[in-house]
Amino acid sequence: MQLNLLKLLADGEYHSGADLGEKLGVSRAAVWKQIQKLAELSVVIESVKGLGYRIPGGLDLLSELEIFSSMDPVAGDCLQNFTLLQQVDSTNSYLLATPFGTGASVCLAEQQSAGRGRRGRTWVSPYGKNIYLSCTWTFESGVSALEGLSLAVGVALIKALEECGLSGLGLKWPNDVLWEGRKVAGILLEMTGDASGQCRVVVGIGMNVDMDVDSSSAIDQPWVNLQEIAAALSVNLVSRSVIVAKLLNHLLLLLEGYQAQSFSAWRDCWLQLDVFSGQEVSIFSGARESVGVARGVDESGALLLERDGVLERCCGGEISVRRRVAP
Numbered sequence: 001m002q003l004n005l006l007k008l009l010a011d012g013e014y015h016s017g018a019d020l021g022e023k024l025g026v027s028r029a030a031v032w033k034q035i036q037k038l039a040e041l042s043v044v045i046e047s048v049k050g051l052g053y054r055i056p057g058g059l060d061l062l063s064e065l066e067i068f069s070s071m072d073p074v075a076g077d078c079l080q081n082f083t084l085l086q087q088v089d090s091t092n093s094y095l096l097a098t099p100f101g102t103g104a105s106v107c108l109a110e111q112q113s114a115g116r117g118r119r120g121r122t123w124v125s126p127y128g129k130n131i132y133l134s135c136t137w138t139f140e141s142g143v144s145a146l147e148g149l150s151l152a153v154g155v156a157l158i159k160a161l162e163e164c165g166l167s168g169l170g171l172k173w174p175n176d177v178l179w180e181g182r183k184v185a186g187i188l189l190e191m192t193g194d195a196s197g198q199c200r201v202v203v204g205i206g207m208n209v210d211m212d213v214d215s216s217s218a219i220d221q222p223w224v225n226l227q228e229i230a231a232a233l234s235v236n237l238v239s240r241s242v243i244v245a246k247l248l249n250h251l252l253l254l255l256e257g258y259q260a261q262s263f264s265a266w267r268d269c270w271l272q273l274d275v276f277s278g279q280e281v282s283i284f285s286g287a288r289e290s291v292g293v294a295r296g297v298d299e300s301g302a303l304l305l306e307r308d309g310v311l312e313r314c315c316g317g318e319i320s321v322r323r324r325v326a327p
């Protein structure tokens with residue numbers, strides 16, 4: 001990984017091949033080769049004769065130092081392992097394959113080659129533009145203690161973004177973070193261990209921060225970046241590292257307290273953020289479609305659908321919800 005070269009180019013200014021070579025202690029030809037490798041990572045690098053190379057708009061690289069200095073020490077106390085990677089297949093897969101202890105382990109990456117979304121989807125993960133973060137936690141009293149956890153993570157995520165000055169964010173069941181109907185972040189929970197005893201959960205969060213349209217061609221639903229939201233609200237967005245720190249402040253305390261608190265401590269906040277409340281929706285479970293009015297969630301985080309005056313509980317990882325468009 002050409003991290004030193006990226007750090008030099010991160011300022012968005014032009015740097016000549018000779019200057020870069022001198023700073024990196026390599027030849028101009030070696031600089032050129034490294035530039036080609038970065039292009040393979042889809043990092044956009046402009047090359048202009050007589051001026052050199054530059055990354056248009058610069059890069060806001062993640063910094064471990066900045067993350068830790070911006071974190072609340074109380075949340076920091078919950079953290080046992082922290083790994084910042086340049087590239088990985090998936091931060092969730094990385095943590096699932098790593099036998100860490102019982103406290104929180106966090107993995108953050110600048111790029112994922114096989115980022116995973118809910119319902120078997122791919123999570124588009126270009127280098128240096130978004131946030132790909134996973135955090136693992138061990139629960140002692142089985143999977144039933146985790147009911148509603150993925151919804152509570154959505155609430156924690158929005159609280160963190162509100163602290164960054166962003167507003168107007170909402171949740172689509174179970175935990176898609178939306179702004180004006182477009183998705184800005186998604187959450188994927190995965191579990192291993194004993195269903196009735198000790199089990200380990202990996203919480204994976206993907207957040208669009210400054211992704212360009214070219215990288216997003218594989219996304220099949222309306223999406224938005226935090227930068228676009230900040231611009232619409234006339235807010236200067238903080239760095240990705242500060243966003244990560246605020247996210248961890250909320251997420252780590254949520255995980256630490258969840259077994260004792262359960263979803264009931266988070267339900268009211270979730271209901272306030274519910275974007276589909278009172279609206280006619282379609283619920284898809286495989287090929288089956290049920291139509292009804294969304295009536296929030298119950299104490300376990302199951303979606304409540306009103307059909308012919310009767311409330312039905314809908315839950316399960318394979319369900320998707322869509323606002324119903326009149327036929």
Ligand code: BTN
Binds near residue numbers: 186206
């Ligand atoms: C969704 O489909 O809405 C969930 C997306 C979750 C993506 C994140 S990115 C970090 C972590 N690693 C993964 O492979 N997936 C999650």
